[in-house]
């Protein structure tokens with residue numbers, strides 16, 4: 001059994017992939033080739049965003065978005081500690097400081113009420129809220145909301161706060177391509193939205209890749225420039241400090257082949273998730289994923305809360321014994337990571353994230369998981385919970 005079965009997917013589209021790669025080998029435009037433009041246009045249309053820029057990874061997509069806002073030392077970016085390190089790392093790489101805000105225990109996404117409380121604390125109006133050690137020397141500039149496990153954050157509430165405070169809002173949609181929020185697609189919910197094409201994400205290529213989406217042409221131009229060494233009018237006219245953040249043409253060709261079946265795969269993911277939730281519903285000690293009204297998850301992960309750390313260990317051990325893969329996303333919230341030690345956060349600063357890290361686990365999740373595989377998985381969980 002596979003945690004993510006990319007081989008089953010490849011079997012369906014192998015011919016299309018071969019044809020598209022052969023086309024790239026023939027035209028030879030390996031960097032910024034015509035496939036890049038095609039995949040940008042198709043995905044911008046798909047998510048309902050005016051512009052898209054393909055780039056080297058989801059991490060770089062976040063860095064490019066922050067660069068478009070000129071983020072650097074002295075700037076602070078609000079985000080959640082219950083995410084992949086890249087979300088906060090992007091801010092730190094530019095010399096800025098991530099400011100963590102705890103999550104909602106049901107959605108695992110940033111809690112808008114706590115977001116407001118942290119902003120108030122920054123202004124000195126709210127003691128008893130955890131802030132980074134150097135907060136007095138920082139200026140809050142924006143928010144990176146994360147759509148964890150494929151479920152969109154609460155954008156109505158978050159964008160209201162962003163507007164009120166004059167902050168930019170970046171959507172970390174690395175896990176949510178294909179998801180929806182109140183009639184809008186994930187990847188269209190921030191001023192800039194960033195996704196990842198890492199192979200195991202809902203829409204993945206066969207290497208690293210990412211994309212930034214925006215309706216703002218100036219931001220698009222800035223991100224393109226930053227992704228090509230700060231180019232100005234021509235390749236050797238460099239107007240800002242940028243990086244090599246381009247997307248390979250061959251990877252764009254692979255994505256185009258995967259796009260043909262993506263909508264169908266998103267529907268298959270709904271079916272798999274619904275089946276899991278039905279099979280698991282009778283196990284009262286477990287908390288199954290919650291999808292609020294008007295949301296559609298891309299189901300990057302199907303994640304469950306055990307009732308305790310001990311129960312999780314028992315379940316994961318039993319699954320392993322039966323050769324069933326599982327994973328823990330994330331075993332440590334970012335405030336507990338050594339790399340973020342200088343921020344000075346303590347254990348207990350983000351109780352919901354810390355509690356979820358102790359109890360959460362994820363089951364195999366991909367469009368080609370069969371009902372009989374799911375029954376085997378759930379049976380092992382049932383007798384061990």
Ligand SMILES: *Cc1c(COP(=O)(O)O)cnc(C)c1O
Nearest residue numbers: 057058059084086087174196198
């Ligand atoms: C995967 C991921 C990223 C980073 O994407 P890469 O393409 O691996 O650089 C960023 N944020 C979140 C939430 C992710 O899951």
